[in-house]
Amino acid sequence: MADIVIVGAGPAGIGAAEVLCAEGLKPVLIDEGTRAGGQGYRRPAENLALDMNRLMGSEATKYASLHRRFQALLPRIDYRPGTLVWAIDGNTLHLLRDGRAETLAFDKLLIATGAMDRIAPLPGWTLPGVFTLGGAQAVLKDQGCLIGNRVAFLGSSPLLALAAKQYRDMGAEIAVIADTTPFATKAAATPALLRAPRTLFRGLWYMGASLRAGTEMLHGVTPVAVEGSTHVEALVLRDARGRERRFACDAVALGYGLKPETQLADLAGAAFVYDADFRLFLPRIDGMGRARPGLYLAGDGVRIGGADAAEASGALAAHAILADLGRPQDIEATRALARQVQRLRGFQRGLARAFAWPKAQIAALPDAVTLCRCENVTVGEVRAAMAKELGPVEVNRVKAMTRCGMGRCQGRVCGPALQEIVAAKAGSDAAAGRLRGQAPVKPIALAAAGDSA
């Protein structure tokens, strides 16, 4: 029996472990990655000649500090790298490490599983050379590789300009930075963004850097297609004035903001509510991150807030655990953390409006576009299934009929777009329902699953 288990070793998991260790507790810290840091603060292997100071830019000091603090923490925690939590059953975690399954019982569970890119499909998006925006950054930090020589950045996110800057600094040509949200919408959302001026300043600086470097940056675009026969050859889109533009490139980085990885929270029994700003179903939590007795959620895995918010919300959830264990409370520290988390997450809420998920564009996708890349299901097949007598038009039902969202990624990639296609028919987001999480949350060998039974 492990008393306290933290899943995820990014800023939130590390921030939580630090608070618990300071109180003399020894949490288990489970990391699916092989090196702590999570996605954003991932640390390259020592044999890779990559200048992380240059790559992390203004975040270099925080990046270095997080890893230094983790090293100091390491002897005082039970750190388990390379370990996947693939199911949760009551108070038992099902783990997989080096192909071997085992179980781990817990008393308190803190889930900090981070986020991945939110994706809107477009014609040609399954071609080799189209990758997620976060993936484009991950493969640079982790492998020292660029996804192509001439890269187009498409989506709606301040991270488009950031990633483009990193790519340009590392020698890539930038074909275009194309954002689907109109400039006027961004300007209208600015008051909410002023809550975190440092981040706003950084975002503007990255956009300015793109302009100074002569990169074309378009707002309010409508994606038309990624063209190519066996790999990416061009990105075609319509600009804000409706003119069709073709940008030759050999790679496309695609990202519409981030989407919390909520599958484990779902299996652990968190309740979900629809969030109209983020346009996603998100786990319900209290002000400190409690989802139900014994279950705590922190970081981008529950609310997108960025690395600083993740770290603070991890520490805050750890204070909630201490309080629930009946330990004396540091009220001042808890309040300061709660304020910081609220402010930074409020800023992200503003960003979600400034860089909007393109609901209307997705609802208008042509029938021939692939929606589910695992099971090869098109938008048209989903629409056709909904037109039949199915009973209620709802995402889980559509999944059962079409296999959209039933493939190996468990709807991580197609889920948000499927939601919009179904919502367009069902009449509202809430009526479309929420794609339920299922174990195993990632593919595992049947033989391994049998071992732990």
Next chain:
Amino acid sequence: MEPPKAQFRRVAVRTGQLATLSFDGAPIRATAGDSVLAALLENGALLRRLEFGGEPRAGFCLMGACQDCWVWSAAGGRIRACTTPVADGMALFTEPQPPIDSQPMDRNHG
């Protein structure tokens, strides 16, 4: 024949033990610490062919979430290329291999 287009471009040198893999029979040179995905995409623009219709795929999320980069091993198993480090002698394929005869390794070096 024209050499296959490389999707990835390496911009940071990796030092260490060299590893040679084979991919659909062709040799691929890599360095210990490289992911299978990086090694294959530094040498081409294809990881696998989709089970439905055979269209080319080369991964998507690059962080272990989308499961689009599984390549086939000689033994009929599958490897998630973005999170699996290279190992010397790995024999990998874009499509599942037919059931293997008595000498499974022969076909990998042919």
